Amino acid sequence: MQTTSVGVIRIATKGPGDVSGLMSMIGSGAIDPTEILAILGKTEGNGGVNDFTREYAVAALCTALAPLLGLSREDVEQRIAFVMSGGTEGVLSPHITVFTRRAAERPARVTGKRLGIGMAHTRDFLPEELGRSAQITETAKAVKAAMEDAGIIDPADVHFVQIKCPLLTSDRVEAAAARGNKTATTSSYGSMAYSRGASALGVAVALGEIAADVGDADVLRRHDLFSKVASTSAGIELMHNVVIVLGNSTASVSPFEIGHAVMSDAIDAAAVMSALQSVGLAVAPQATKGRQLVNIFAKAEASPDGSVRGSRHTMLEDTDISSTRHARAAVGGLIAGLAGTGAVYVSGGAEHQGPPGGGPVAVIAQLSD
Incomplete structure (x- = not known):
């Protein structure tokens, strides 16, 4: 198993399109853009279906990083996991947290388990699969893949699983209906809960927190079924799940x-x-x-x-x-x-x-x- 070193830097933002803090860190050498694996952020939108601050923030970050990585904006989004959570009500302050990872040798002074990070994607979902068994099953597979990517073997060492998942729009609902299929709900706002819930159940299945026979009828109904480490956020900007696993690993020297x-x-x-x-x-x-x-x-x-x-x-x-x-x-x-x-x-x-x-x-x- 390859030994890695993970870096974590929190950067304040002046708005959803503000990349100045990240660029400053890159310019000073504090962050190597080629080592960025994931960026989690809080943006000052409403957190709802029409919260375009999330998409705006991702677009701004991809545009800024593309020339540094020699990639197109679209390829940057495939390489780096972006999870923007809208809503900074009250005293919450907009910011991003940048996670980097690089290969490293183990210093003699570093012992035990340290922070490891892994990423995986599910396949794209059909609108009628959101909030249902397919999303649960595919998410569970992605969580296990992300654990392997992080060098985490024991599920007990997983302490947070962040997922970005899709939601339904009227066009997506209509597309399913045109194929003769019904979606879990016809409400765009309601679909956020279904997608978040099914994704969280996928985490619970992957980590052995609940039995694997969970299905459609359990989503948003069986409140006794839950994950203790899942955090899922729904957005309009994708049709698959992005899975980020954070935990402690003997393969990390961070x-x-x-x-x-x-x-x-x-x-x-x-x-x-x-x-x-x-x-x-x-x-x-x-x-x-x-x-x-x-x-x-x-x-x-x-x-x-x-x-x-x-x-x-x-x-x-x-x-x-x-x-x-x-x-x-x-x-x-x-x-x-x-x-x-x-x-x-x-x-x-x-x-x-x-x-x-x-x-x-x-x-x-x-x-x-």
Whole structure:
């Protein structure tokens, strides 16, 4: 198994099309563009079907990187995994997190498991396959391929699986109907939940968190079936799933570690603290000697039963603001307070991603070595 070194750099952005921070890092030599494997970002859109800040951000990044890599914009998007999550409500701050990977020798001082990253793609889906068994099965295959790419053997070493998945548009629904097939839903907004949920179940199947016989009827219905490490985000800009696996591996010599915990609800501060502690960090201010917070990645959703610890919430009853936006703001504020920064990656819509109303939270820390 090849030994690799993974790099992680968080860069603030002034807008969805801002690549100046990334270009500055490349210009200074802090980032080698040929080593970029994935870029995860938070953009200041609405996070809905018509959130074009995601596509805009990816286009800007591909345009900037294309001449440096000697590739077309389209080829850059195939080479690098881009996952843009729309919605920076409340104190959440727009930013990107750049992951690099290169071959490396193991220094004598580096022992144990360090952060590893792997990427894989599913095939393109037909509109009628979104939110159904085909998406679950193909996602599970891609997760296993990404684990292999990351050099991770034990599923217990996987701490976060980020997926970008498709959604339905009216044209896609009509295309399925023209073939005599029905889609899981005819609602574009509703299809985001179906696609996120099926993708998360695929992660759970791949990691052995649930049985492999999960099917169409379980998506968005069996809330007891979920992954503790899946984070899925739906967008209009693709028809396949992009899978990024983050975990700790003996094949990595990077100066980073990742850990995670699972929030039981939107105000579960103890879980966030547990995730920080899993990589040797304390709550803000992080004065832990020899370790530094890089970023926190979390999922958020409005509890489907309409309450949080016995108190009624109105997130699902607000016709002005989507519940996903409420949830991102609430969970983002909680995590920001504990992390000491609003530049954290909190994604809305946690169907089958952690228990109902909760979600996974992962932390990456940099070690002094």
